[in-house]
Amino acid sequence: MRAVLMYCPHEFISDNKEIRSIYKSYCKTKIMVMQKLHMDIEGMHCGACATGIQMVTEGVDGVQKVFVSYDAKNGDWEYDDEKTTKEAIVKEIEGLGYKAH
Ligand SMILES: [Cu+2]
Numbered sequence: 164m165r166a167v168l169m170y171c172p173h174e175f176i177s178d179n180k181e182i183r184s185i186y187k188s189y190c191k192t193k194i195m196v197m198q199k200l201h202m203d204i205e206g207m208h209c210g211a212c213a214t215g216i217q218m219v220t221e222g223v224d225g226v227q228k229v230f231v232s233y234d235a236k237n238g239d240w241e242y243d244d245e246k247t248t249k250e251a252i253v254k255e256i257e258g259l260g261y262k263a264h
Pocket residue numbers: 207208209210211212213
């Protein structure tokens with residue numbers, strides 16, 4: 164089943180898990196706030212490396228948005244922290260032979 168992303172009109176985006184859970188219980192709207200993750204990536208040697216990391220991590224269940232930059236040697240992810248973890252995303256990247264931290 165695919166998650167539907169809806170933002171509550173009363174809600175503000177917070178990185179704080181406790182604040183988000185308070186909002187989740189308050190609001191009648193089903194809220195799914197994505198966890199934001201920024202990591203540096205070591206070992207990329209061309210744009211295809213970035214594309215590969217992007218495609219593989221997009222395939223992780225719960226990952227909603229990915230942008231990997233070869234030029235900046237880093238990436239940004241948005242994921243549902245009830246479905247996946249930072250560790251799971253890192254594991255996929257390491258499986259391709261890169262380091263992410
Ligand atoms: Cu490459």
